[in-house]
Every structure is written in structure tokens, then in C-alpha cells.
Amino acid sequence: MDLPRVGECSRRTLVRAVVAIVVLALCAPAAYAALDPGGVDLGPGTVEESAETRTYVSVQGFHFAGYGRPKKPARLAAADPDAETAWVFDGDLAGEWFYEVDPLENGNLFVTTTYPDGTIALEYDPEEGVVDRHDVPGLIDTHSTVKVDEDRLLVANMRATEDGVSNDRLFVRNTTTGDVEWEWLFRDHYPNGTDGGFDEDWTHVNDVEFVGDGERYVLASPRNFDQVIVIDRRTDDIVMRLGEDDDYGTLREQHNPDYLEREDGTPVMLVADSENNRVVEYERDCGDADPRLGAGTPPADCEWTLVWSVDGFTWPRDADRLPGGNTLVTDTLNHRVVELTPEGEVVWEFYAAWGPYDAERGAPGSDGPAMADHGTTGQFTVSGGADGSPASRYHVADAISDAGAKTPVTAEVDRVATTYAHVEPWIRPVWMGSWAFLSLVVGLLVGLGWAGAETVTRRDRIAAGVRSRLGRGG
Numbered sequence: 001m002d003l004p005r006v007g008e009c010s011r012r013t014l015v016r017a018v019v020a021i022v023v024l025a026l027c028a029p030a031a032y033a034a035l036d037p038g039g040v041d042l043g044p045g046t047v048e049e050s051a052e053t054r055t056y057v058s059v060q061g062f063h064f065a066g067y068g069r070p071k072k073p074a075r076l077a078a079a080d081p082d083a084e085t086a087w088v089f090d091g092d093l094a095g096e097w098f099y100e101v102d103p104l105e106n107g108n109l110f111v112t113t114t115y116p117d118g119t120i121a122l123e124y125d126p127e128e129g130v131v132d133r134h135d136v137p138g139l140i141d142t143h144s145t146v147k148v149d150e151d152r153l154l155v156a157n158m159r160a161t162e163d164g165v166s167n168d169r170l171f172v173r174n175t176t177t178g179d180v181e182w183e184w185l186f187r188d189h190y191p192n193g194t195d196g197g198f199d200e201d202w203t204h205v206n207d208v209e210f211v212g213d214g215e216r217y218v219l220a221s222p223r224n225f226d227q228v229i230v231i232d233r234r235t236d237d238i239v240m241r242l243g244e245d246d247d248y249g250t251l252r253e254q255h256n257p258d259y260l261e262r263e264d265g266t267p268v269m270l271v272a273d274s275e276n277n278r279v280v281e282y283e284r285d286c287g288d289a290d291p292r293l294g295a296g297t298p299p300a301d302c303e304w305t306l307v308w309s310v311d312g313f314t315w316p317r318d319a320d321r322l323p324g325g326n327t328l329v330t331d332t333l334n335h336r337v338v339e340l341t342p343e344g345e346v347v348w349e350f351y352a353a354w355g356p357y358d359a360e361r362g363a364p365g366s367d368g369p370a371m372a373d374h375g376t377t378g379q380f381t382v383s384g385g386a387d388g389s390p391a392s393r394y395h396v397a398d399a400i401s402d403a404g405a406k407t408p409v410t411a412e413v414d415r416v417a418t419t420y421a422h423v424e425p426w427i428r429p430v431w432m433g434s435w436a437f438l439s440l441v442v443g444l445l446v447g448l449g450w451a452g453a454e455t456v457t458r459r460d461r462i463a464a465g466v467r468s469r470l471g472r473g474g
Contacts, residue, residue, distance in 0.1 A: 019450045027443040044083035045336060045349030045386035051081040053361055055328070056109055057337055058098040060355040072354035074098045076111060078126065079337075083350040087126060099143040100207070100256075101358050109360075112145045121145040121153055134175050143206040143357075148215070151176045156208035156220065159201050166192075166202040170220055170231070184236060186222065194245050195224045204253075211259040212293050219259050226250070228257040228269055230293070241299040242269050242282055250304070252276045255317040256330075256358060260370050265292040268370040269304070272319045272330070275418065278311035279319040279329055281371050308371040310344040312382035315422055318358045321368040325376070330359045333425050338385065342376035346384035355425075395434040397421035 061074025074097050078086040091098065091113060100112040108131065109124045118137035125131045136142075139157055146154035153173050160167040165187070172182040186203050195202065207221035211230060217239070218231045227243035228251070243251040252275035260268040267284040284291040286302040310327075318330035326347065327340045337359040339348035352359075371377055397417045404413025428437040 016450075019446065022443075022446060025443075027440055041351065041353050042077055042085045042088065043351050044079075045338075045351055046346055046384055047083050047349065048347040048384070049339075051079075051083075051339065051348055051361060053081065054086060055079045055083075055337065055350060055359060055361040056101050056103065057330070057350065057352045057356050058101040058111065058358045059352055060097055060099065060332075060357045062354055074113075076101060076109070076124065077352060079350040083348060089124060089126075089129075097141075099357050100145065101360055102146070103360050103362070103364055104147065105364060110145075110147045112142060114139075114141055116140075119145070119155075121147070121155075123147070136173075144208050146209055148172065148210075152181070154208055154210065154218070156205045158203055158205050161198060161200050161202060164198060166198045168203040168205055168222075170205070170208050170218060182233060184218075184231060184233075189236070189238060190225070207256045209259075217293060219257065221254060221257050223253045223255065223274075226252055226254070228254065228271060230259070238299060239296075240267065240284070240293070240302075242271070242304045248276065250282075250306075251280075256319070258320060258367065260321060260367055261293075262370045263373050266370075267291060267293055268307075268372075270319055270321055270327070272316040273309075274315050274317055274332075275422075276311070277313050277315065277418070278309050279313070279316055279327065280306060281308040283307050283370070283372060306379075307377045308342070308379075310340060310380045310382050312344070317356075320360065321370075322361065323366055323368045325368050325371075325374045328359055328361055330356050332356055333422065336385075338382070340382065342371060342374060342380075344380035344382045346382065349385055395421065396424070396438050397434070 055078070057077045057079065059073070059075045059077060062072035074091060076089040076091070076098055080086045096116070097114045098111065099114065102110045104110055104123070109126075111122050111124055113120050113122065117140070118135060119139040119142035120133055120135050122130050122133040134153060136155075139155070140159040142155065142157060144156040148154050151174055153175055155171055155173060157167075157169050157171060160169065168186045170184045171180050173180050186205070187198075192198060202224065203222040204224045205220055205222045207219070209219050211217050211219045216233055218233060219228065220231065221228050225245045226247055227241055227245065229238045229242075230240035231237070232239045242257075243254075251271060251273050255272045255274050257269050257271040260270055262268060262283070269282045271280050271282070273280045282304040284302055285305050286297045289295075289297040289301055291297060291302060310329075313329065313331045314333040316329055317332045318328075320328045322328055322339065325342055327342075329338050329340060331338055332355055335351060335353040335356065337350045337352055337356055338346045341347060368374075397420045400420060401414055401417035404410050404417070407413070424434065424437065428434070432440070
């Protein structure tokens with residue numbers, strides 16, 4: 001048998017030692033993070049101005065294949081005026097995900113929560129707990145339900161594809177009789193090829209509510225169609241439409257729009273423009289025609305003008321105008337809720353891990369002014385916030401975006417950065433930073449590559465060993 005020369009053995013040993021050191025160095029930041037976790041949970045960040053009332057936050061949490069992550073819990077939380085945690089409701093047997101939360105006139109909260117095979121719409125009293133609940137099996141991943149009165153719910157029903165045909169719809173259901181009193185199917189009002197055609201999650205309609213006086217007009221947010229619509233229940237026609245499918249310059253997979261009006265009645269939409277990482281306010285302009293709700297001016301005769309925006313968030317999913325003119329924003333993948341001045345400065349910040357979905361403050365119908373009436377228009381970038389908050393850190397996605405800046409492929413690189421920023425947090429441990437996670441992944445890949453190379457170079461010896469063991473076993 002030919003034996004390897006001493007120099008060859010030394011080189012192999014040196015290479016192995018170097019690779020081992022590289023793997024250990026790459027995994028070290030993750031190991032340190034495990035020993036000294038720096039993740040956020042619930043509590044105050046920057047508080048320059050105390051809020052006037054409590055703020056209620058629904059936290060989606062993260063589940064995979066129906067199993068919850070203890071460190072990424074779904075829950076409902078209340079923050080007091082100084083952003084200290086007032087109470088937490090973890091759902092008990094209510095559900096596994098929390099989505100929309102709405103304050104009711106009686107001081108309770110109406111909450112949409114889901115489990116793998118259905119939806120629960122519940123009324124929660126912070127003192128007494130769950131005082132009323134409506135279970136609706138078969139409604140999958142519902143994000144939005146509205147308590148119309150004691151006997152009726154308004155529901156946004158997504159993921160309702162059956163035999164290849166989408167039944168995504170809006171409907172009013174009588175909870176006493178179980179009857180559906182009104183139904184609006186998206187497939188009856190949109191080309192069936194919209195967003196590539198029917199699939200398991202065609203519309204992802206994530207919000208529904210009544211707007212204007214009474215129950216005539218319904219606002220809806222079909223996220224995957226990149227638009228916000230208003231429907232007239234008398235005719236079932238779409239009477240207002242902001243955005244259109246794949247028009248990413250206007251909206252890109254938005255969440256939780258709010259319908260506002262200027263002092264003269266001009267319609268205004270305040271929207272969490274999620275995939276564009278910003279919140280936006282648009283004003284309806286119909287030229288010489290009347291833009292107001294109920295005037296009957298067709299959507300095709302009108303345009304929407306961007307009058308105000310604040311960017312710099314990471315997948316925001318809710319924006320509410322407060323009475324004084326500030327805006328409450330749910331900055332989902334920065335795991336916080338912030339109150340902003342019209343110029344985008346953070347004056348109140350509440351950490352809300354993991355993955356906050358909706359935030360509410362104040363009584364029902366307490367929306368503040370449109371920005372044009374407030375006297376502040378333009379485009380701003382969010383500023384301020386605590387130094388240690390996730391939003392203040394330089395993430396891998398930031399580096400990807402910076403690497404492509406001022407190059408011919410800036411737009412393409414930005415899309416990669418956005419995708420990375422939205423996917424990485426769902427698979428990264430909550431206690432591990434963005435760079436530590438990347439370092440760990442690279443370390444594991446190098447380690448696997450090393451193991452594969454060792455297997456190939458030692459394949460004859462490994463095979464001989466296996467044959468020898470099999471021979472002894474026989």
C-alpha cells in the first residue's frame with residue numbers, strides 16, 4: 001500500500017484546521033447571541049410624548065404547519081400612555097394567530113383570530129376576558145371581521161379556492177340563524193386571470209369595513225391585486241378604486257386601508273403600502289366631476305394623487321390617523337408600533353414582538369384629519385426611535401440594497417433586498433441578529449461542503465470499512 005507523504009499529510013491537516021477555524025468563526029456570533037440574546041419582546045422604546053389613552057396591539061406570531069413557536073408567540077397586548085405593557089392576552093383556547101383588533105363602543109375589543117381549520121371572531125373584555133365568540137369552521141386565515149351588531153358579522157373571506165375555482169368573497173352573516181344576508185364574490189367582478197389567475201390564495205383580501213354613513217358602502221383590500229376598492233351594496237358595483245394589479249408605484253400588496261375625508265368631503269385613503277415599506281395617503285381627483293362618496297362619479301373618470309408618504313419601515317401593515325394629526329403605524333418586521341409626526345419623526349414607540357399586525361388607539365370613529373387639511377404634504381422618511389430598536393440596526397438587506405445603489409441593476413437588487421428582508425425574519429431565531437444569522441448559515445454551508453469533500457476524498461476507505469463490518473457481521 002502507498003502511504004501519503006509527510007508533506008501531503010501536513011498540507012491536508014493544515015487545510016482541515018483552517019476550514020475548522022473558519023466554520024467556528026462563522027458560527028461564533030450565533031453562539032454568542034444564544035448566550036446573550038438581544039431580541040425585543042414587549043415594552044417601551046422611544047417615548048417623547050405620552051399617548052392620551054391606551055394602545056391595543058394584535059401580534060400575529062409565527063406558526064409552522066400548525067405548530068407554534070414559543071419565542072414567536074401570537075397575542076393581544078395593551079400599552080399604557082408611556083408604552084409600558086398594561087396587559088397581555090395570549091389567546092388561551094381562542095386561536096393561534098391574531099389579526100384585526102377593533103375597539104367597540106362599550107370599551108371592549110373585537111378581535112379576529114384563526115386556527116388551522118377556521119376563524120374565531122371574539123369580543124374581549126380586558127377585565128373579564130372573552131365575553132362573546134363566534135366560531136366559523138372552514139374560513140381559512142381570515143384577517144378581518146367586523147361586528148355589525150349583536151347578530152351580524154361582516155367578513156373578508158380569503159383562501160376559499162375549491163376545485164380550482166376561487167370563492168374569495170365579502171359577506172354579511174347572521175350569527176343567530178347562520179344565514180348569509182349579503183355576498184360579493186371577487187370572481188364575478190374581476191377578470192379571472194387577475195394576478196395570474198386562480199390559485200390557493202387568489203385575492204388575499206385582508207381588510208373589510210363599512211365606510212360613509214350606514215351600511216351601504218364597503219371598503220375592501222384585495223392585497224394580491226395591489227388595490228383598495230369601495231363597493232356600493234345597492235348595486236354591487238365598485239365605485240372607487242385606488243391602484244391596480246401590478247401597479248407597484250401606487251400600491252404593492254397593501255394592508256388595512258382607512259377611508260378618510262377632507263373637510264370638503266373629498267375622499268382620502270391612508271394605506272399601509274406593505275411591500276413598498278411605506279405608509280401613504282392618496283386624495284381622489286375627478287377633475288370637474290364630483291369626487292365625493294355617493295356622487296356616482298365612475299372610478300375610470302378619477303385619479304388618485306399621492307399627497308403624503310413616509311418610508312423607511314419594514315413591511316408595515318397598519319396606519320391610523322390620530323386626532324391630533326400624528327399617525328400610528330404598525331411596523332411589522334421591526335416588531336414595533338410607532339406614533340409619527342406628520343414629518344415622520346417617532347414620538348412614541350412600543351416593541352411588540354413577534355410580528356404585530358394591527359394597532360388601535362382611541363374610540364371608534366376617532367380618525368384625525370387628512371394631511372392636506374392639516375397643512376403637511378410631501379414625502380418623508382421615518383426618523384427617531386430607540387437606538388437599540390430593530391429598525392435602527394444595519395441589516396443584511398440594507399447591505400444588499402446599498403451594494404446595488406447607483407448601478408444599472410439598482411431596481412433588481414432592491415427587489416432582492418426587499419424579498420430577503422421579508423423572508424429572513426420568519427426563519428431567523430428571534431434572539432439572533434441579521435448578520436449573526438447570515439454568518440451561521442454560511443458557516444453551516446461551509447461545514448456541509450467540508451463534510452462532503454471529506455466523504456469524497458475518503459470514499460475508498462469508507463467503502464472498505466463498510467465492507468469489513470458487513471463481512472464480520474456475516
